[in-house]
Amino acid sequence: MSGEVILKSHDIVKHFGQTHALNGISVEIHRGEIIGLIGENGSGKSTFSSIISGVYPPTSGSLELKGQPYKPTNPLDAQKHGISMVTQEMGTLPGIKVADNIFLGREEMFTQHGIVNRKQMYEAAKKAMEKVGITDIKPDAPISNYGLEDRKLIEVVRAIYNDPEIFIVDETTTALSQKGRDIIYRLIRKFCDENKAVIFISHDLEEIMEVCSQLIVLRDGDFIEQLPKSEFEEERIKELMVGRKLTGSYYRSDYDGSFSDEVVLKAEKIWKSHTLEDISLELHKGEILGIGGLTDCGMHDLGKILFGIEKPLIGKVTLGDGTEISNPKVAINHKIGYVSKNRDQEALILSASIMENTVLPSMSLISKGGLIFKSAEKKFTQEQIKGMSIKCREMSQDVRDLSGGNKQKVVFGKWLGNKSEIFILDCPTRGIDIGVKAFMYQLMYQLKQEGKSIIMISEELPELIGMSDKIMIMKDGKVQKTFDRSEKLSESLLIKEMV
Structure with missing residues (x-):
């Protein structure tokens, strides 16, 4: 350990109704350390960090900050004590400007006689963003002008504005491109150099092992082990996380990339302003078609066009029988399911229950004579919960209360329940743990x-190589090259076409 203890937890317990999220967590966080907090979905990582940052009170147990009792009443109170967190969920408020999001709850800094000095606030926001290397976001612009990555970076600026002594990063890097990740990495190393502490949560083991100086492993709400950097070893960490030795590969073991000649979905000469140029593809029955490239290559826009969410400027998407996919309703009615990269904003209604989310695409399947009976909805949802092994208290539980992996299972479950024949999966394993990833890969192969x-759109090259029958690499909105499944296929071959 490189520095004095800054934060200590004593036997922290947290219950949500019948769910025991934490079962007596006692750990020490030292100054000058980047602590990786790892474990499978549902292990208690986010719950523990949320207690430290004032989101939840513990059911029992206590916290000590710099040798003094610490009981944060809310996140603003935690910030006043020098603890800030960037959460996994989207934390910006729509309908207001960038600067308002940065100084949310701190408007009094710019207020005189009850009037906010907007010019002063915009200037302060501009300086705060420039300090972390963000120069292309306007402080006086509406937050809605910016995409997921930029909004996440605005949250980071807000979290570190008061120069906290403990900075908690919860699954933030999964929403960022390499440029955004580099900003985060630079910041957390700066905190470490300044003898502060960082708690870093990520499902990316390679990232965790590279960035962190210590690891705390949680499993099913229990503290398992704390490892120094010298003891980082991928297989051992995985074993500690899941409680058993992982054998075999996550991915397909075969190199048979065969599929039917029957074309089930076709995109013809798709153009979209500044994003896609002359994209054509065919998806066959029984095929896993991987689409890869850098974040801004256009592949995510292509996924939305294939499902009918966005319309191309030129070109069309059709089924094998010639039906044109003009909107999501047509897609759903013709048994196409879509898993969005932006799960919480586009794939789920977070304030709705598991059941409400699950039955949404399948109303026509479970209705009788135009009527939908609660008993049919419950039976339908129970089948998906059981089939997808979704960990939840009850089907009436809000989806927002689930872990990332279980949310993703709900998304998959609703399309499986609708008896989908075609699946468009955009980053299907983003932000989920190794156990759920393995489950998803087995499901895809099945x-x-x-x-x-x-169609699997992915930014993870091992996933593309491991699961796809064919891989289409995109660059600058165009198809760069297509690769067939082969044991000779390597990440370096794909990267050569991407950059």
């Missing part, structure tokens, strides 16, 4: 074997 068709 769907392929059943003759279902999958």
Whole structure:
């Protein structure tokens, strides 16, 4: 350990109704350390960090900050004590400007006689963003002008504005491109150099092992082990996380990239302003077609066009029978399911229950004579909860209360319940743990074997190589090259076409 203890937890317990999220966590956080907090979905990582940052009170147990009792009443109170967190969920407020989001709850800094000095606030926001290397976001622009990554970086600026002594980063890097990640990495190393502390939560083991100086492993709400950098070893960390030795590969072990000649979905000469140029593709029955590239290559826009969420400037998307996919309703009615990269904003209604989310695309399947009976909804949802092994208290539980992996299972479950034949999966394993990833890969391979068709858009090269029958690499809105499944295929071959 490189520095004095800054934060100590004593036997922290947290219950949500019948769910025991934490079972007596006692750990020490030292100055000058970047602590990786790891574990599978539902292990208690986010709950523990949320207690430290004032989001939840513990059911029992206590915290000590710099040798004094610490009981934060809310996140603003935690910030006053020098603890800030950037959460996994989207934390910016829509409908207001960038600067208002940065100084949310701190407007009094710019207020005189009850009037906010907007010019002063914009100037302060501009300086705060420039300090972390952000120069292309305007402080006086509406937050809605910016995408997921920029909004996440605005949250980071807000979190570190008061120069906290403990900075908690909860699954933030999964929403960022390399440029955004570099900003985060630079910041957390600066905190470390300044003898402060960082708690870093990520499902990316390679990232965790590279960035962190200590690891705290949680499993099912229990403290398992704290490891120094010298003891980082990937297989051992995985074993500590899941409680058993992981054998075999996550991915397909076969190199048979065959599929039916039958075309089930076709995109013809798709153009979209500044994003896509002359994209054509065919998806066959029983095929997993991987689409990869850098974040801004256009592949995420292509996924939305294939499902009918966005319209191309030129070109069209059709099914094998010639039906044009003009909007999501047509897609859903023709048994196409879509898993968005931006799960919480586009794939789920967070304030709705598991059941309400699950049955949404399948109303026509479970209705009788135009009527939908609660008993049918419950039976339908129970089937998906059981089939997808969703960990939850009850089907009436709000989706927002689930872990990332269980949220993703709800998204998959609703399309499986609708008996989808074609799946468009945009970053399907983003922000989920190794156990759920393995489950998803097995599910995808099973769907392929059943003759279902999958388009998998992914920023993870091992995933593309490990699961796809064919890989289409995109660059600057164009198809750069297509690769067939092969044991000779390597990440370096794909990267060469991406950059």
